[in-house]
Amino acid sequence: MHNPIIKIRNLSKVYKLYDSPTERLKEALHPFGKKYHREFYALQGIDLDVASGETIGLIGPNGAGKSTLLKAITGVIAPTTGSVEVTGKISALLELGAGFNPDISGLENVYFNGAILGFSRDAMDRKLDEILSFADIGDFIHQPVKTYSSGMMVRLAFAVAASVEPDILIVDEALSVGDSRFKQKCLRKINEFIDKGVTVLFVSHDMASIKTFCRKAIWIGNGKIVEMGDSKEVCKRFANFMAYDMVPTQIQADAAAASGAPASYQWQDVAGCASVGDRSAIITRVAFFNSETEEPAELLEGGEPVAFVMELQVKEPVLQPILSIDIKNSLGILIFGVNSFFLEKEIPEMAAGEAHVVKFSFRLPYLKNGNYSLTAAVADGTYHSHVQNHIVHEAVTFQIANRDLQFRHYTVVNKECDIEYDRIR
Numbered sequence: 124m125h126n127p128i129i130k131i132r133n134l135s136k137v138y139k140l141y142d143s144p145t146e147r148l149k150e151a152l153h154p155f156g157k158k159y160h161r162e163f164y165a166l167q168g169i170d171l172d173v174a175s176g177e178t179i180g181l182i183g184p185n186g187a188g189k190s191t192l193l194k195a196i197t198g199v200i201a202p203t204t205g206s207v208e209v210t211g212k213i214s215a216l217l218e219l220g221a222g223f224n225p226d227i228s229g230l231e232n233v234y235f236n237g238a239i240l241g242f243s244r245d246a247m248d249r250k251l252d253e254i255l256s257f258a259d260i261g262d263f264i265h266q267p268v269k270t271y272s273s274g275m276m277v278r279l280a281f282a283v284a285a286s287v288e289p290d291i292l293i294v295d296e297a298l299s300v301g302d303s304r305f306k307q308k309c310l311r312k313i314n315e316f317i318d319k320g321v322t323v324l325f326v327s328h329d330m331a332s333i334k335t336f337c338r339k340a341i342w343i344g345n346g347k348i349v350e351m352g353d354s355k356e357v358c359k360r361f362a363n364f365m366a367y368d369m370v371p372t373q374i375q376a377d378a379a380a381a382s383g384a385p386a387s388y389q390w391q392d393v394a395g396c397a398s399v400g401d402r403s404a405i406i407t408r409v410a411f412f413n414s415e416t417e418e419p420a421e422l423l424e425g426g427e428p429v430a431f432v433m434e435l436q437v438k439e440p441v442l443q444p445i446l447s448i449d450i451k452n453s454l455g456i457l458i459f460g461v462n463s464f465f466l467e468k469e470i471p472e473m474a475a476g477e478a479h480v481v482k483f484s485f486r487l488p489y490l491k492n493g494n495y496s497l498t499a500a501v502a503d504g505t506y507h508s509h510v511q512n513h514i515v516h517e518a519v520t521f522q523i524a525n526r527d528l529q530f531r532h533y534t535v536v537n538k539e540c541d542i543e544y545d546r547i548r
């Protein structure tokens with residue numbers, strides 16, 4: 124890469140961890156320099172080149188080292204080893220309140236921050252209207268920052284960061300505390316920066332934002348770069364890792380073999396899920412996956428062919444089984460559902476002691492970006508008169524993250540609708 128705007132070589136950051144403050148004191152006072160600490164690598168051997176105009180999303184589990192990397196790039200912390208070279212003006216939104224003096228007013232902080240970024244008082248005077256109107260916190264601007272709500276703090280911080288025409292914009296999850304209207308306003312502003320060619324580094328646990336804004340994503344785990352590449356691909360693999368890789372595969376295979384069920388499903392145990400019913404038949408485990416690629420359905424776009432499989436153990440006879448799945452949004456509102464009764468799929472009686480595997484295959488509707496859960500149920504009777512045997516809430520959860528703007532506004536997008544149009548005057 125020619126002249127990267129950020130060049131990182133063999134970057135490591137080591138923190139000293141002490142079991143108690145006394146250990147720290149003992150180390151400081153020890154006449155022969157005895158060590159009382161353990162070393163913890165928050166970052167280890169990071170090599171990274173960022174080209175001007177790139178938009179990069181950083182993803183990874185809690186404590187992976189994402190914020191530490193951003194702090195090293197902005198110069199807030201010094202590397203233990205290695206180097207970070209930055210060419211250009213950085214505007215950064217790090218943790219909440221970082222860069223603000225809590226005892227002085229918001230307005231004084233605006234000038235203070237401007238000065239740190241190299242702007243004179245006159246230059247900040249010229250930017251002030253724009254900053255105040257973007258932050259939109261009214262008279263609170265004259266109050267000390269320590270009286271601000273977290274939302275107000277991030278409003279002011281973003282307004283200042285956006286006003287200084289940076290070459291590199293760094294946003295560390297800060298936007299998550301803003302209300303949704305402000306968040307949208309910030310995201311529009313970030314888009315404007317991207318259009319102008321500003322380099323953007325963005326930490327978020329929200330895969331939809333990462334996929335929307337960032338062409339490239341870097342997955343950080345245990346202080347190292349696990350994977351780097353197209354944001355869609357990296358987000359997908361990270362989401363699958365978070366959902367499934369922590370379950371030892373041998374346990375899954377053993378459980379499948381014991382039940383005689385196909386071992387190929389990536390089963391999820393539902394024992395820990397909230398459930399109700401008379402338990403004549405119980406749902407013991409489930410799997411949800413893309414039926415074309417067979418990858419776990421954790422991070423989706425809508426429109427994919429998917430399959431949901433549930434395993435049932437029958438304790439008492441179920442004479443007229445009805446099997447159903449419901450998909451709910453993050454507020455618990457039912458978005459759509461499917462059941463064997465509606466589908467006129469007659470399921471034969473299930474006898475005590477039997478085990479069954481039921482597979483629903485369908486095309487996922489185009490849903491609004493967000494988090495969803497799937498409730499699975501088995502009942503006995505007819506649609507109007509039945510006994511619930513087992514309803515398992517949030518049997519699986521998944522996220523819809525579609526970077527295509529058209530899918531953002533409607534709860535469900537129906538692409539099958541015809542529109543007729545006549546000009547009448």
Ligand SMILES: Nc1ncnc2c1ncn2[C@@H]1O[C@H](COP(=O)(O)OP(=O)(O)OP(=O)(O)O)[C@@H](O)[C@H]1O
Pocket residue numbers: 138139163165183184185186187188189190191192
């Ligand atoms: N000053 C410090 N002293 C000791 N350990 C620290 C310090 N700052 C960070 N760490 C540790 O470094 C690791 C990486 O932290 P970091 O904040 O970079 O993670 P992260 O990926 O941003 O996590 P999250 O998604 O939770 O924000 C964590 O284990 C954290 O506890």
